[in-house]
Amino acid sequence: MEIKAVFLDRDGTIIEDVNYLSKLEDIKLLPHAKDGLKALKECGYKLIVVSNQSGVGRGYFTKEFVEKTHKVLNSMLDNMIDAFYFCPHTPNDNCSCRKPKTGMIDEAIKHFNINKKRSYVVGDKESDIELGKNANITPLLVTSGYGSITKQNTKAKKVFDNLYEVAKWICQEDSTE
Numbered sequence: 164m165e166i167k168a169v170f171l172d173r174d175g176t177i178i179e180d181v182n183y184l185s186k187l188e189d190i191k192l193l194p195h196a197k198d199g200l201k202a203l204k205e206c207g208y209k210l211i212v213v214s215n216q217s218g219v220g221r222g223y224f225t226k227e228f229v230e231k232t233h234k235v236l237n238s239m240l241d242n243m244i245d246a247f248y249f250c251p252h253t254p255n256d257n258c259s260c261r262k263p264k265t266g267m268i269d270e271a272i273k274h275f276n277i278n279k280k281r282s283y284v285v286g287d288k289e290s291d292i293e294l295g296k297n298a299n300i301t302p303l304l305v306t307s308g309y310g311s312i313t314k315q316n317t318k319a320k321k322v323f324d325n326l327y328e329v330a331k332w333i334c335q336e337d338s339t340e
């Protein structure tokens with residue numbers, strides 16, 4: 164069975180980027196995020212969050228807090244997210260999981276047996292787009308979060324206003340294959 168996936172950035176793509184989210188009450192879904200995820204799910208994509216959370220390494224919050232955040236977020240999203248991966252390290256740790264390095268995607272691909280050619284990476288920063296490039300997965304930019312700045316100079320294949328616009332395009336592409 165061939166599995167296709169959308170790898171999603173969290174902050175600035177699904178929820179508001181509040182710069183080191185450290186309180187559960189700060190989790191706020193972006194406009195059209197839930198509709199977009201629902202549409203992607205309906206056309207058969209696994210939804211996998213890949214998020215840099217260096218606030219852990221910097222001592223702002225714990226890994227357990229990030230895991231709790233993901234539980235709460237997924238319940239806000241009717242548990243549509245199939246998996247959450249996050250990098251807890253700081254840039255100085257030189258790990259292999261901090262985006263734009265591909266560690267998180269590599270792990271997900273092993274676990275779910277994902278077909279890269281039919282998959283996408285979606286995010287609001289150029290590090291998300293570079294992640295897609297590094298993993299050989301088509302990168303798409305959303306202009307929420309930092310995306311309005313990122314779009315001025317991006318290697319993204321396409322640029323969209325929100326996750327619902329992303330979903331419409333992906334599902335359309337998929338149906339013409």
Ligand SMILES: [Mg+2]
Pocket residue numbers: 172173174175176180286287288308
């Ligand atoms: Mg982001």
Ligand SMILES: [Zn+2]
Pocket residue numbers: 250251252258259260261
């Ligand atoms: Zn890492």
